[in-house]
Amino acid sequence: MDIIKPRTLSGFMELLPAKQARLETMMDILRRTYASYGFAALDTPAIEDAQILLAKGGGDTEKQIYRFQKGDSDLALRFDLTVPLAKYVALHYNDLAFPFRRYQISKVYRGERAQRGRFREFYQADIDIIGDGKLDILNEAEIPAIIYKVFKGFGLNRFQIRVNNRKILNGFYAMQDLAKKSGDIMRTVDKLDKIGPAKVKALLLSECALEEAQADEILKFIAITGTNAQVIEALEGYTGKNEIFDKGLEELKAVTANLAAFGVPEENFAVDLTIARGLDYYTGTVYETTLLDHPEIGSVCSGGRYDNLAGYYIDKALPGVGISIGLTRLFYVLDEQGLLNPQLPSAPADALVLPMTGDPAAAIALAEALRSNGVRVQLYGEQKKFKQKMSYADKLGVPFVVLLGEDEIAQGKCSVKNMATGEQLLLTAQEAAAHILKTLADTAGPVILEK
Amino acid sequence: MDIIKPRTLSGFMELLPAKQARLETMMDILRRTYASYGFAALDTPAIEDAQILLAKGGGDTEKQIYRFQKGDSDLALRFDLTVPLAKYVALHYNDLAFPFRRYQISKVYRGERAQRGRFREFYQADIDIIGDGKLDILNEAEIPAIIYKVFKGFGLNRFQIRVNNRKILNGFYAMQDLAKKSGDIMRTVDKLDKIGPAKVKALLLSECALEEAQADEILKFIAITGTNAQVIEALEGYTGKNEIFDKGLEELKAVTANLAAFGVPEENFAVDLTIARGLDYYTGTVYETTLLDHPEIGSVCSGGRYDNLAGYYIDKALPGVGISIGLTRLFYVLDEQGLLNPQLPSAPADALVLPMTGDPAAAIALAEALRSNGVRVQLYGEQKKFKQKMSYADKLGVPFVVLLGEDEIAQGKCSVKNMATGEQLLLTAQEAAAHILKTLADTAGPVILEK
Numbered sequence: 001m002d003i004i005k006p007r008t009l010s011g012f013m014e015l016l017p018a019k020q021a022r023l024e025t026m027m028d029i030l031r032r033t034y035a036s037y038g039f040a041a042l043d044t045p046a047i048e049d050a051q052i053l054l055a056k057g058g059g060d061t062e063k064q065i066y067r068f069q070k071g072d073s074d075l076a077l078r079f080d081l082t083v084p085l086a087k088y089v090a091l092h093y094n095d096l097a098f099p100f101r102r103y104q105i106s107k108v109y110r111g112e113r114a115q116r117g118r119f120r121e122f123y124q125a126d127i128d129i130i131g132d133g134k135l136d137i138l139n140e141a142e143i144p145a146i147i148y149k150v151f152k153g154f155g156l157n158r159f160q161i162r163v164n165n166r167k168i169l170n171g172f173y174a175m176q177d178l179a180k181k182s183g184d185i186m187r188t189v190d191k192l193d194k195i196g197p198a199k200v201k202a203l204l205l206s207e208c209a210l211e212e213a214q215a216d217e218i219l220k221f222i223a224i225t226g227t228n229a230q231v232i233e234a235l236e237g238y239t240g241k242n243e244i245f246d247k248g249l250e251e252l253k254a255v256t257a258n259l260a261a262f263g264v265p266e267e268n269f270a271v272d273l274t275i276a277r278g279l280d281y282y283t284g285t286v287y288e289t290t291l292l293d294h295p296e297i298g299s300v301c302s303g304g305r306y307d308n309l310a311g312y313y314i315d316k317a318l319p320g321v322g323i324s325i326g327l328t329r330l331f332y333v334l335d336e337q338g339l340l341n342p343q344l345p346s347a348p349a350d351a352l353v354l355p356m357t358g359d360p361a362a363a364i365a366l367a368e369a370l371r372s373n374g375v376r377v378q379l380y381g382e383q384k385k386f387k388q389k390m391s392y393a394d395k396l397g398v399p400f401v402v403l404l405g406e407d408e409i410a411q412g413k414c415s416v417k418n419m420a421t422g423e424q425l426l427l428t429a430q431e432a433a434a435h436i437l438k439t440l441a442d443t444a445g446p447v448i449l450e451k
Numbered sequence: 452m453d454i455i456k457p458r459t460l461s462g463f464m465e466l467l468p469a470k471q472a473r474l475e476t477m478m479d480i481l482r483r484t485y486a487s488y489g490f491a492a493l494d495t496p497a498i499e500d501a502q503i504l505l506a507k508g509g510g511d512t513e514k515q516i517y518r519f520q521k522g523d524s525d526l527a528l529r530f531d532l533t534v535p536l537a538k539y540v541a542l543h544y545n546d547l548a549f550p551f552r553r554y555q556i557s558k559v560y561r562g563e564r565a566q567r568g569r570f571r572e573f574y575q576a577d578i579d580i581i582g583d584g585k586l587d588i589l590n591e592a593e594i595p596a597i598i599y600k601v602f603k604g605f606g607l608n609r610f611q612i613r614v615n616n617r618k619i620l621n622g623f624y625a626m627q628d629l630a631k632k633s634g635d636i637m638r639t640v641d642k643l644d645k646i647g648p649a650k651v652k653a654l655l656l657s658e659c660a661l662e663e664a665q666a667d668e669i670l671k672f673i674a675i676t677g678t679n680a681q682v683i684e685a686l687e688g689y690t691g692k693n694e695i696f697d698k699g700l701e702e703l704k705a706v707t708a709n710l711a712a713f714g715v716p717e718e719n720f721a722v723d724l725t726i727a728r729g730l731d732y733y734t735g736t737v738y739e740t741t742l743l744d745h746p747e748i749g750s751v752c753s754g755g756r757y758d759n760l761a762g763y764y765i766d767k768a769l770p771g772v773g774i775s776i777g778l779t780r781l782f783y784v785l786d787e788q789g790l791l792n793p794q795l796p797s798a799p800a801d802a803l804v805l806p807m808t809g810d811p812a813a814a815i816a817l818a819e820a821l822r823s824n825g826v827r828v829q830l831y832g833e834q835k836k837f838k839q840k841m842s843y844a845d846k847l848g849v850p851f852v853v854l855l856g857e858d859e860i861a862q863g864k865c866s867v868k869n870m871a872t873g874e875q876l877l878l879t880a881q882e883a884a885a886h887i888l889k890t891l892a893d894t895a896g897p898v899i900l901e902k
Binding site: 037041043045049055087098099102107257352360364368380396 | 454455456457458459460463464465466467468471472474475486487488489490491492493494495496497498499500502503506517519520521522524526537538539541542543546547548549550552553558560562571572582585586587588589590593708709712713714761762763764765766799800803811812815816819822826827828829830831832833834843846847
């Protein structure tokens with residue numbers, strides 16, 4: 001038979017089992033955390049009608065889209081989870097209870113130029129809360145509080161959710177009579193972290209055609225830093241001049257106050273006036289999340305408040321707030337940085353049962369007994385030498401091997417070997433399950449371990 | 452803004468939240484059961500190089516494939532999880548420990564003619580065990596034992612895993628000097644359930660060009676039925692004439708004996724000599740699973756033993772055994788038959804916390820306290836009338852509403868209303884969590900409820 005050399009497409013993540021186990025753990029944490037806040041799991045198709053998916057049209061995204069014909073159909077793979085959500089909410093509007101809260105953890109597709117750390121197929125893990133006509137500001141604090149829980153659940157501590165409010169920015173620019181230029185200005189200001197204030201000022205003068213005094217005013221504004229209380233105090237100095245600004249500050253104060261009520265410590269969130277999120281889509285609170293020791297990778301979780309989720313599909317005002325974790329990229333970066341906890345067992349089983357007799361019936365019964373007590377068990381049925389069996393257990397990285405020979409069967413027990421310590425105990429199935437689970441619980445750690 | 456009418460492509464399942472919750476429960480059961488048997492989670496890309504995916508080529512499948520160009524690349528969406536597994540094992544051969552056990556629950560794509568109950572995007576939930584050179588017969592009993600656990604976990608009782616062995620069939624046809632025609636014969640015999648023995652005989656004579664005596668011998672053979680012990684006893688009568696037959700019978704006996712050891716009751720599995728699985732791929736034990744009250748839907752879970760997983764990609768003998776549940780179709784059928792348990796709560800939250808005061812801080816703290824005790828909580832922050840809030844709770848189908856007004860706050864308690872019984876209790880957060888979880892546990896049922 002002719003052999004075709006197997007390969008996986010460039011830009012598509014395909015993990016070996018031990019790493020996949022860690023990614024699965026992160027997905028479990030995401031699902032459990034999102035569910036604990038009352039979000040419904042949603043699963044939309046990966047393929048949509050291209051006309052519908054691209055209703056908004058234009059932009060860089062369109063070039064990256066996987067679009068193709070099948071029969072008469074013009075099809076495209078989803079490039080994010082927001083457009084399919086908009087379609088879903090518009091299509092099923094009459095069947096949904098609003099506020100509608102959903103999470104979706106699914107793959108999306110973008111045919112970007114292949115480069116290290118960029119993926120063409122990647123998981124997004126999104127939550128959104130959609131209101132019908134109105135949506136309370138409380139939701140804008142809850143969303144980052146959930147992200148805080150997720151990241152802490154992963155084992156991360158050195159991260160910061162940065163919060164701003166588009167109304168503050170829009171109001172501020174309106175005060176300076178720069179409302180029409182605000183989009184260009186925000187895009188320029190967004191480069192502050194990368195190019196510094198002097199170059200931002202130069203660009204504001206050259207590309208945005210601002211006057212020197214206007215540019216200085218903007219730089220002074222975005223230079224407002226400090227504790228959240230200090231930033232808010234400084235912003236109070238701008239109130240009374242523009243309604244939108246005042247409304248934005250009121251929202252920002254509500255969000256920061258409620259974030260504290262949700263138990264998010266001040267060290268993990270910061271009001272940051274440079275955050276704008278490029279998209280016009282956002283109209284209120286906006287979020288970015290950075291890993292404090294890895295600012296170079298940019299935001300790993302972003303989102304914000306929008307006023308009109310599904311205007312392309314339905315004649316209803318559907319305001320919402322949402323946030324998205326680029327899970328594949330985050331996982332890739334954490335792995336690259338060596339932050340995946342090597343102590344966390346990554347074998348598919350907690351225990352490998354090795355039958356040492358001809359008839360496997362006793363070993364089958366033992367394995368079933370361990371499973372019914374909550375242990376993940378692989379029964380090893382291959383006819384190999386003992387040494388080969390133990391070397392398989394080593395390669396798998398299984399924490400326990402359970403041996404069952406004639407002696408053990410006669411005593412109604414099994415020999416449980418801890419592969420890390422070498423300790424071997426003669427136990428009943430019940431005792432073995434308890435011993436294995438307790439040992440694993442005692443040595444359990446987070447999936448991410450910061451250095 | 453021009454509005455584009457939203458729609459979801461025909462042949463693509465998109466569920467409302469309550470149904471999605473039930474599908475998610477089934478996926479959880481699948482993941483937990485597969486993991487409890489030591490299978491590693493695997494996640495391969497949905498897009499593969501078309502040349503590689505279609506290495507085997509030909510067949511009906513190829514016409515159904517979603518294949519398209521992006522830049523210079525000839526791409527295709529996976530149409531099953533077996534070919535990507537073969538690619539994965541060949542590509543990562545040196546990094547895997549064999550036997551390699553993996554599960555994958557992922558969407559696959561087939562551009563079939565759209566018809567009721569047929570899907571173009573659907574979940575398969577596969578397990579496979581791959582050996583390097585050899586693989587013990589014990590695995591061929593473990594696979595259907597796991598499927599038994601999954602189906603029981605769903606709440607199904609009226610199902611039967613039907614087992615046969617291709618060596619028995621091949622050996623039997625060799626005895627009749629019909630080895631060369633065995634493929635055609637098996638395809639004809641496979642129609643027995645649908646068209647009956649008389650028409651099968653007619654086809655054997657006309658299409659397979661058998662002699663009358665040969666056709667009679669075949670009909671006599673496939674008419675062997677009864678308990679598993681009776682079928683095996685009848686098969687013993689054919690031994691001693693063909694080595695392959697004898698080997699197959701030995702395997703079948705081992706599988707049935709071990710299935711019993713795994714705790715699978717006789718009523719849920721049956722030796723059935725008419726099962727062949729059309730593909731030449733299978734070489735030993737083969738499986739089909741039918742819902743006893745719905746034979747018309749055919750097999751909902753099929754698979755078997757194969758000798759050569761990845762011959763197109765690697766020059767290694769990689770025998771394996773695997774089985775696949777067509778989850779989307781199974782879910783569709785169970786729903787159509789009205790078998791989804793309506794008593795099972797399907798709301799995204801166990802409790803809806805309704806703040807009755809201006810400042811949400813106390814309600815936020817209460818919601819967090821309930822969550823940290825394991826309750827899924829939605830905090831309702833909208834400014835609506837009480838009646839509207841309760842009607843939202845009704846529409847969501849949330850089992851408990853937790854009210855927090857000034858009185859409750861003053862007492863350090865909350866009012867917990869059971870939406871099914873109307874009972875309302877004044878409890879601390881701790882007591883409320885315990886009460887909610889206990890009530891839900893007491894009323895919990897399976898996701899599928901047979902009539």
